[in-house]
Amino acid sequence: MLHVITGENRHLYTQRLKEMFRLRYRIFVEEQKWSLPCTYPYEMDQFDTEDAVYFIYIDESDEIQGSMRLLPTAKPHLMTDVFPELCSGTPPSGDDIYESSRGSVRSEHRQAGRIWSTIVAGSYEFCLISGINQMSFVVDMKLFSAWLAKGADINPLGPPCEINGSVCVAALREVSTEALALKRRDAQISGPALTYIRDLERAA
Amino acid sequence: MQFDLEIVQAFVEVSKRATALDEINAAFMGVAGRFGYGHVATTRLRDYSQGPRSVDAVVTYPEVWKGRYSEMKFHEVDPVFASLGRRSTPFFWSGDSEEGTREERSFFDESRSAGVKRGLSLAMLISKSETAAVTWAGNFGEESDGLKHMFHLIATYYYQRLRLIQAGTFDTSRKEVTLTARESEVLQWYAVGKSAWEIGVILGVSESTVRFHLSSVRRKFDVSSTVHATALAVAREYIQI
Known part of the structure; x- marks a missing residue:
């Protein structure tokens, strides 16, 4: 199940968030060797606040298999504070634009891509019901190229630059019902991906 | 700049609006020309020892130079070609320098006289076994980080x-084709030159079963020859060779 965690239901997910920060440490610090401002065993930064929106995928074994984070661009976020060199002009900002970051799934799921597609589909669903029309992100050029190969409608925001040992680019994409339909197809689901729990009885 | x-x-x-090869190629050459690069070259490379594949290439070099390149097997000498396998970001190259082996210098002497003196190239991994190379070349090209x-x-x-267009993604007259796993498997072997009998032996089925699958494939692509169906399947990337 794919859960969305916002400032509103965050109190129901205290343990899950810790588990997610631990998984992020494993993936981004230990495995990808990113240099991040965090301390073992949790990978957390200055943007992991009540404003952040998280998507976490929990499987039948009750373990988090992957996650992703959305930050409001109306407030400081990665493109404004960490990677300003990636944007040629002012990074896109506004109430209807969120920036996605720290998206990943456990290595054993990367080849298949189904769980990652489910997470992305769920994030689109959240955007569509929250009036978020665009998503900005920083991505490795090789992955960016692979998305273009599948016909993704994405626009670059600045020059490719080297970050944590790989050449990355900042980009922006429209969130649309068509984009959601394509992601659901990749995720092999026909209906909503998202589970939004607000009351305690139904919490994970 | x-x-x-x-x-x-x-x-x-x-x-994003281009749905035909001419459109995308004209736009690409237009922007190259703006920076002093009069030629573009786009090829897919599968096996480096074989040189650039000409099947889906878009190369605006003078015909004489293209002929010389393949006739002289210049890919064996061309240092740019050798670099493509090692680099995943764009790089400038130039035949001006006095460095390099005698073969390399004489290669660049010829290349210069053909109007291909310097350039900018990018290699992109497009599948496990294939790399695409995209180049702007000319005698007066600009060189800067920007x-x-x-x-x-x-x-x-x-x-x-270009790949999406070549695969027929925007061809409205095209019929959507879905091959079964067995049909792709049979076609895959056909594409590498196996006969129906041989495919039968490989897959442990009878020759007539193989023929039946191939006829289904032809029907699905709405073509009368298996060679034609194979070409379409490769172009649309249902199978890889």
């Missing part, structure tokens, strides 16, 4: 759109 996002975005917009970054984005958008 500095990185100019507007130039990149202008190309991105054209590339241009290198612009080229990285423009060449990536160009090549991926």
